[in-house]
Amino acid sequence: MKDMLSTLEDEVSLRTGRAVKQRREAGGFSLRMLATRSGVSSSMISDIERGTKSPTVTTMARLAAALGVSAAALIAEGTGAAPRIRVLRRGEAARGENPACCQSLGPAGPGSRIDFVRYQIPPSTVLGPAAAHASGTVEHMHVAAGTVRVTVGDETAELSAGDSCSCRADAPHGVENPDPSAEALIYLIIERGYPAC
Template sequence: MSTENLPDNSQLSVLADEIRHFRKKNHFSLEMLADASGVSRSMISKIERCETIPSTVILSKLAEALGVTFSQLMAPAVEREIVHIPAARQPVLRDDESGFLRRCISPVLPGRGIDWVLNTLPPDAETGNFVAHRRGVEEYIYVLRGRIRVTIGDQHVTLNQGDSLYFQADADHSFLNLGKTQCEYFLVIDTSKVR
């Protein structure tokens, strides 16, 4: 995975700082976070030292174990109620293996439990498996362009352009582009009920 729009690797540094911050806030050692997330201690250590860029699947595991949203790991919290985030400053992660792009478009505001992401999935590519969230976490999807199959636990739902989907995200889930062109979809993760 690589960062875009961030030539100075500042996003990688923010990510490392935020993971360390939330790990310490939860009173987790590296070993405790590794046990809670299923991500190896050495991988977490490398992320915190800015030596590697984690995949979106690894970040989702860490976010879930730390009890935060994906966006909270990508940017330090701000205190304003009006937040303008120019496109050039929106964190964009690319999974080099699949080409999966994840653009965080929601601001990180204390006490809010909404993570709004624009995802772009290349033709025939899949996201990999996202681990189940805590009970009460909900996800909403809207397909801007293309066609995807969403797998939630052992259920499959096919979405076409303009379709939307809601599901309780306390089961493993993944996304597969069924088309021959890239698929773009909005994903909103709502953790407000578990705060």
């Protein structure tokens, strides 16, 4: 029984660490930046992200606040219960994110795991479903014009011009322009995960 609990604890630590790392990287924070924002040492954050240390409740609360999420949401992500689609509506800015950052749509460099894509979707058009990407792949979408319906796995989100979303794209996914009279324009940044070994 003790071994079983130890294994469960290790699994939760690994998943929680992955959730912290994914949130940190998605927010563009280095270990040092997150340490400064949270008051948790960068070595402790590194240990948590690698799953070698289990964070205390206080440490999780500090990290979550610095990452702009609730501790419950961060823990839920670590247990696999997080939603696949995270929507950011026009005019909203999640804490810790800068709504005035510049946008670069140039080509990705050799060996990069990031793709920059611009889609003009004609009226009443469906793109997909596309096959699932490698685990860890995230697609960040911004709707520049029109309306779209995003589907990832069994989740769907409706977005209008100015809205953005981030999707865990390790499930079949697609985008639809449901408007019969107007084109939709989206910008997509794909952060590819690493294929399983």
